[in-house]
Amino acid sequence: MKIAVIGGTGLIGSKVVKNLNAAGHEAVPCSQSTGVDIIAGTGLEKALSGAEVAVNLTNSPTFDDASAAFFRTSMDNLLAAAHKAGVRHAVILSIVGAELVPELDYYRAKVLQEDILKAGPIPYSIVRATQFMEFMDAVLSWTTEGDTVRLPATPIQPIAAQDVADAVAEVAAGPPLNGTRDIGGPDVFTLDELGRVTLSARSDSREVVLDDSAGMFAAVRGDALTTKGDARLAPTHYTDWLS
Numbered sequence: 001m002k003i004a005v006i007g008g009t010g011l012i013g014s015k016v017v018k019n020l021n022a023a024g025h026e027a028v029p030c031s032q033s034t035g036v037d038i039i040a041g042t043g044l045e046k047a048l049s050g051a052e053v054a055v056n057l058t059n060s061p062t063f064d065d066a067s068a069a070f071f072r073t074s075m076d077n078l079l080a081a082a083h084k085a086g087v088r089h090a091v092i093l094s095i096v097g098a099e100l101v102p103e104l105d106y107y108r109a110k111v112l113q114e115d116i117l118k119a120g121p122i123p124y125s126i127v128r129a130t131q132f133m134e135f136m137d138a139v140l141s142w143t144t145e146g147d148t149v150r151l152p153a154t155p156i157q158p159i160a161a162q163d164v165a166d167a168v169a170e171v172a173a174g175p176p177l178n179g180t181r182d183i184g185g186p187d188v189f190t191l192d193e194l195g196r197v198t199l200s201a202r203s204d205s206r207e208v209v210l211d212d213s214a215g216m217f218a219a220v221r222g223d224a225l226t227t228k229g230d231a232r233l234a235p236t237h238y239t240d241w242l243s
Contacts, residue, residue, distance in 0.1 A: 002026045003172055004047050004087075006038055006078065007057035011134060012093065015165030016055060016172070025173060031058075038074045044081035053089040054082045054122075055172050060109065063216070067109035075116040083121045089176045090122045093168055096130045096157075096182050096231070100224035104216065114180075123176035129164045130157040130184035130225060133241050136198050139191070140206075143215045149199070149206050150214035151192040155223045158194065159185035160241050163234035182231035187238060191217055194238070201242040 003020055007013045008029025020027035028047065030036040036043035038058050048054055056078055060067035075092075082090055094114055098107040117124045136158070143150040167183045189197065195208040212218060217225075227233070 001052045001173070002028065002050050003053040003055060004028050004030055004051040005055045005057060006030045006036065006044075006047070007059065008055075009033060010057060010059070011132075011161050012165050012168065013055075013057040015162055016057065016169045019165060019169035020173060023169070023173060038077055039070065041077040041081070044077060045085060048081050048085035048087055051082075051085060051087055053091065053172050054078060054087045055091040055168065057093055057168070060106065063104075063106040065105045067106045068112055071109045071113040072116065075113055075120075079116070079120040079122060087122055089125065089172070090117060090120070091125045091127065091168065091172045092117055093164070094126055094128045094180075095225075096128045096184060096227055097220075097224040098128070101220050103219040123178055125171045125177040126180040127164075127168050127171050128180055128182045129167070130159050130227065132164065133158045133160050133185070133236075133238055136194065139215065139217070140195055140198065143211075144206065147206050149195055149208045150211035151195045151208055152212040152214055152218045152220075153190040153192050153210060154217040154220045155188050155226050156191050156194055156217070157184040157188045157226045158238045159183065159234050160236040163236050167232065167234070182227050182229075183234060184227035184231055185238065186233050186235065188223075188226055189238070197239065198242065201239070
């Protein structure tokens, strides 16, 4: 199949393209660098011409309330162009538990993206992942003050970007789910524990202090961001990924 991967040059997208091409599909990476602007809508029709599947892995440049406008515009443009091109399957990547954290602008925006896809004219699949292992350095930087990192005890189930890409590629190559598949890492940590494990593995002298009011994840209640039920667990353990 020809599969257009919008956002196909990013962290997840580049890996999805590699997986799909290795499986014998024609995966085409599409991004601003290839002349596709999902917000302006330019280049979309050409990118989707002849494609059976459209995978949208673009992301808002901010995590604030402007993210809602990004996802609304990008999805409206993508679905209109995909419908015109005869695309038969649309896939997006979202976040496990996003609807359970309405206090966060970005999470509300991801739920909006899901809702727009569900209401659209194209059979769809939503892959929801837990937090990426690759984002842990950013999380640590948000609440670092000198030699101290303040982190809440929020349960986190880190997943490797490659495992996310594997799941997205598998779904993209299959029939539309017309529903959601949740994926997560094999282990659950509290965020402060995850911080200590990370710093210790890297011989980083910063000290993690438990602070349930610190950072973005302080808004999360309980185990909202961990998988439940029939979710799929990825194979890569965080400690192995660190090493």
